[in-house]
Amino acid sequence: MDQRFTSALLERAVDEFAKLPGIGRKTAMRLVLHTLRMDVGMVDSFCDAVRTFRHDVRYCRVCHTICDTDMCGLCSNPQRDRSTICVVENVQDVMALEATMQYKGLYHVLGGVISPMDGIGPGDLQIESLVERVAHGGVSEVILALSSTMEGDTTNFYISRRLAAFKDVRLTVLARGLSMNDELQYTDEVTLGRSLVNRVPFIGN
């Protein structure tokens, strides 16, 4: 697109917006022009929120999730079950699991999964600190809650090897099976096969 901007300020703002992932130049233009319909104070607030987040972001020193202090609200909460650690890829996964309200243990955010294709090895992830947490004692279960992809499976396998020495720590993974409201005929055969193998007793409810 051969855009001839009548304003260098406009062009610069569009350029900056278009650097964000999934935002092309047309969308960037629309977003920048939208700011003209916002109060100056609202735009300042937007910019300040983004700037402050980037400058002041911190990671919990225990579970490495994004937080505002030295230790996150989950790790510092005395109500949480300290004997269970749920290993996840990122902060969105923590939020997704918290939204289920089914989990009362702690988390450990790896910061990704092992992916040789993307040049991500075990050393790039928070695996060493997970081993240290388990070695520190008091952990009875580690739930591996990674994506069901090849990279996720590889990471699960690697972690299981690193934690093999801790015989009294139970390693579990999330159940695979049908999603709620899934229709059988449209479910892929691997998922369907797993849901058959791992079938559970029926409890009328």
Add this chain to the structure above:
Amino acid sequence: MDQRFTSALLERAVDEFAKLPGIGRKTAMRLVLHTLRMDVGMVDSFCDAVRTFRHDVRYCRVCHTICDTDMCGLCSNPQRDRSTICVVENVQDVMALEATMQYKGLYHVLGGVISPMDGIGPGDLQIESLVERVAHGGVSEVILALSSTMEGDTTNFYISRRLAAFKDVRLTVLARGLSMNDELQYTDEVTLGRSLVNRVPFIGN
């Protein structure tokens, strides 16, 4: 989505991004977390560009397009044909027409079209200043280059009435017809009908 943020800074940044049009909370989250992969300097540059644009934006006092000075580069360019004014809705239209490299006259940015449904009347647009420009003299043609919608047609009609007194000013509209590479069978009948009525002599090329 019941998101339980582990960081208030993260939540605030996501909230701010999600206020932008077409950006939902999941996209906002993705964009905010993407900033963590950007240098602090890049994020500062992004915020500064948006803030500066909003604070320092100016509109050309002649044609009302967005520019950085009192008069835009088009209006102040002595090479442009001052006898022709092309009336458009917004700055994107100026850029689109400039990209064609087929137009050497000046522009007049209305800032929208008359749309009673959206509460936009003639007084909300730069129509009065257009009449003043024409009244000032030296204009031989006004091109109405608005969208071919009901609102665009209404605005064309309103402007034509306001300029009716200037008998020596020619009013024109952009040609309607087939788009490049349009297939006849898929062209809507109004466009096809117009392209037939307004047919032009064939010039082999």
